[in-house]
Amino acid sequence: MQVIIFDDAEQVAEHAAQWVSELVENKTNPVLGLATGSTPISLYKKLVERHNEQGLSFKNVSSFNLDEYHNIDPANPQSYRSFMNDNLFSHVDIDVANTHLPTCTSEQNPREQGLNYEQAIKDAGGIDLQILGIGANGHIGFNEPTSSLVSKTRIKTLTEQTIKDNSRLFKADEHQPDMAMTMGIGTIMDSRYVLLMATGENKADAVNDMVTGALSAMCPASALQMHENAIVILDKAAASKLEDKGYYQWADKQNNKLNQQYGLYHNY
Numbered sequence: 001m002q003v004i005i006f007d008d009a010e011q012v013a014e015h016a017a018q019w020v021s022e023l024v025e026n027k028t029n030p031v032l033g034l035a036t037g038s039t040p041i042s043l044y045k046k047l048v049e050r051h052n053e054q055g056l057s058f059k060n061v062s063s064f065n066l067d068e069y070h071n072i073d074p075a076n077p078q079s080y081r082s083f084m085n086d087n088l089f090s091h092v093d094i095d096v097a098n099t100h101l102p103t104c105t106s107e108q109n110p111r112e113q114g115l116n117y118e119q120a121i122k123d124a125g126g127i128d129l130q131i132l133g134i135g136a137n138g139h140i141g142f143n144e145p146t147s148s149l150v151s152k153t154r155i156k157t158l159t160e161q162t163i164k165d166n167s168r169l170f171k172a173d174e175h176q177p178d179m180a181m182t183m184g185i186g187t188i189m190d191s192r193y194v195l196l197m198a199t200g201e202n203k204a205d206a207v208n209d210m211v212t213g214a215l216s217a218m219c220p221a222s223a224l225q226m227h228e229n230a231i232v233i234l235d236k237a238a239a240s241k242l243e244d245k246g247y248y249q250w251a252d253k254q255n256n257k258l259n260q261q262y263g264l265y266h267n268y
């Protein structure tokens, strides 16, 4: 796991945008794994800026989102489809037909929908770069604590904490779903690269558990310790509980030197 600590959230977003741009510019049919939530909004802003100002094109990109609420109308402003349209898809030249979310209506069988989503990812060639946020309880996607570390796309019941954390996004009289379809931890682990963004003090404990805690279903993000290419990018607040900050900063400098000497090597 490579841990990179930046001064602020702005620099985290800039670094993430750099990763996405490099993939999109250099691979013929890049496949992105995308996340919703507050953290990646600044990344999507930067990608839209790069599209408008530098001609970064998403024409050949396919995307797979981590999760979507169960039985939600895609047109509902609370759906993750709406979130992605509003924050990214409607502002760049991506072909919406190539953008996927793990949807499931009440008429559909969630087990079949999960299998179909896994197959669609395989058919697209697998995810090259998965963008992740992290929940205050260590969840990735909607894989809440005790999720199987090898799980695949499926329906999950959200924990009270996640419902509470997300309630800020719902009006008092608005129905807040308590189930969601989510990629599994195993699905995320199959991505070639994983880029986890975390900002703010409220993520500091989860980040510490993920990076230095035991590999445990109680902290789903700790599974990334077993990923060959997991990059964790943090602002100072999210890194505040890590003991070995000096080492991560030193290792990052060394990596930059290696990159300068030998060039960036991403095996997509």
Ligand code: F6R
Binding pocket: 034, 035, 036, 037, 038, 039, 040, 066, 067, 132, 133, 134, 135, 136, 139, 140, 141, 142
């Ligand atoms: C979003 C997702 C979640 C979020 C996590 C952090 O698609 O799957 O795991 O990444 O809850 O959310 P924010 O960024 O709002 O703190």
